[in-house]
Amino acid sequence: MGYMKPEPSASDVMRRKTRRFVILALAVAALAFLAIAAGGINDNLVYYWTPTDLRAAGNKAYGATIRLGGMVSTGSIRHRPGTTGVEFDVKDAGAVVHVKSSGVPPQMFRDNIGVVVEGTMTRGGSFESHRLMVSHNNQYQAPKAGHPTNGKELEKLMRSTEGL
């Protein structure tokens, strides 16, 4: 007696079709989600830049959220009249950026100290910051006073304020 392979029943075919449809739907949903996530990340990146990086970025600097790390130039600190904020210059070995910061500056804020400010560059030529951080990390050694800072040191400085 010959063995006959049973024909797939109608419900089996249906089930397989449903399964294929579900897999396809999930794949489309995953792709859509991926696209949304990628767009979301792209719109919300925070760049860690030195004044030199910021100048080098040119027009790209406007509008992006930036964490700018550098040294406070000696004698540049002014209180912003009518507010609790301050303005000052942040410099590294290659460039200087004028920063307008809102909010009360932290206790340790003074001339010649490493700072990280978060905010955006305006077309008016100054950096509007809503967050002013002085390194809290005891591992971080401040560069000697007046010593022009290089990229490596600033990288360390910016890292030291992550997670605060």
Next chain:
Amino acid sequence: MIATAALGRLLILGALLVSTAGALLGFASGAKRSDEGLRWSKRLAYAFGALMLLATLVMEHALLTHDFSVSYVAHVGSRSVPVWVTIVSLWSSLEGSILFWGLVLGIYIAAATRFSSRGNEESMPYAIGTWLACGAFFSFLIAGPANPFLTISPAPLDGPGPNPLLQNHVLMVAHPPLLYLGYVGMTIPFGFAVAALLRGKIGPTLIRAMRNSLLLSWIFLSIAIMLGGWWAYEVLGWGGYWAWDPVENASLLPWLTATAALHSAMVMQRRGVLKGWTLTLVQASFLLTVLGTFMTRSGVFNSVHSFTQSAIGPTILVFLAAVLIGSVTLLALRIDTLENDGRIDAPVSREGTFLINNLLLVLFTFTVLVGTVFPLVVEAVNGKQMSVGRPYFDSMVVPLGVALLFLLGIGPALPWGRAAREDIRRALLPPIVGGAALTVLGVVFGARNPWTIVTLFAGGYALQVTIVQLAKLRHSRRSVGAYVIHLGVAIAVVAIAISSTMRVQREVVLQQGQSATIGAYTVTFTGTEERSEPHRTSSIARIGVTKNGRAVTTLEPRMNHYEMMREPIGTPDVHSTIGGDLYISIASLEPNRAGLLLIVTPLVSWIWLAVLMMAAGGVIALVRLPRMTPLPALRREGSGEGLAV
């Protein structure tokens, strides 16, 4: 007499030896089904636990006796810090924390070997083998790249003490151990999952062992995440509890997949489906704890958690890669051996909502994971530093969270299996009353943000469903626990929505005697005070607080100066009430002038309490309480209406 450091090294080498032998023996005796092999694997598992315990005791002894010839003590010890700080110094820096990790792992392995063996004799060798393989890896870390027991000669007379930011608050005692209990605990269900795949079979006793161990670490992880947020709130001074910081995300990721796994395990238990999927989630939870360890301990993200740049990063990365490749290979080769013995009949059913729950939790995990890892990948590729800003996480996660909250209301209202349309309507319509009530209440109190209002509705809906279910007292103990967890989740999500969208913040500079108002509060800067303790000196701003004209309290935010620190560390002070918190932190302080950050946040304390409620629910579901009163009718397992059996 043998030196303390050498004794510690000896114990760790012993642990390395025992765990390596036990791992090999475990897998071998699993393949050969050897009873004798299983017996010896168990002994080696206990021996590993004992050696880790001894090594930790040796380290604590060295810390307490200020034996600075031991490298770790020289690194974090100090004669001038209080005893409690000395004790918890064990987990205040890299080497000690890895040793502590080994201790927790040892205890877990010994306990799981002792309490999960019955009924799982065929799986245990593989499980013990997997656990001890992890044990061997951590023994290797302690013996090699992160050795806390190096000898320092000549021994220094005193040490710098632990990181001041960590000495600054007593929550430091509780947060790290609980996080470790949660993180390391994921090793145990992972071992069971590997065993199930290697055997090609997962039966009721193994499911129970896996779920219980998963639930246990989920409980610890929940509390740890909450304490981490609370600590950030009480110590860091910016007035928030969650910043989507990589280290915070690292603790959240395995929690999300574990939550998904706890739910899919229920479907597996009831309907005989989703076996491979559940095991995948359990493995993912363990992998994410290893990834989290890599991110927090290797120095790729600098924060209060990452201590110094260390050599253990690459080692952990190799371990992560090995576990990942092993898990994926195992799943690919063995997943077909797990036969589904049931199916899901109707999409609109309890199990249907479990599927959506799993999908949403996985998307949630994926969102957070991508946002966290992306900057690392970019930096590895082109060396540019960047991070992903908070708006990304908020905008992605809020809709997912609200959808999950809705599901938390809909799921338990629906019955298992196929249900008549009329029954479904009767189950889903009444809770709309609860949703509407909470929404109205919120709007009356000033909620305007659309997402907050949607959250309030979903929260009210879920609360009504959960409370109605809890009121039906015929549930099994496990379901009561599950509903208590749900109650906590609903309260927590609503409190998070309210506290993050309805907080008011002001920065002021006050001269002595001057006042400022925020919300219903008036704060007056009455003066400063200096206070010195052995390990620090504090400058305190005294702030009188009145509410609607009545004096309520005096707050004392302070700046703490530690001897070994260049910068002072601010500690905010908080006036907590059931309705909300007044939070004051110092930006700058001079004798008669204070720059202050004032924040009024509604319902913050509810978050901490709600998470404790979740943990309590987990404990109720986990602990086998002696039955006080006989249940009206003994139900066959799997026939109750509860969330779980």
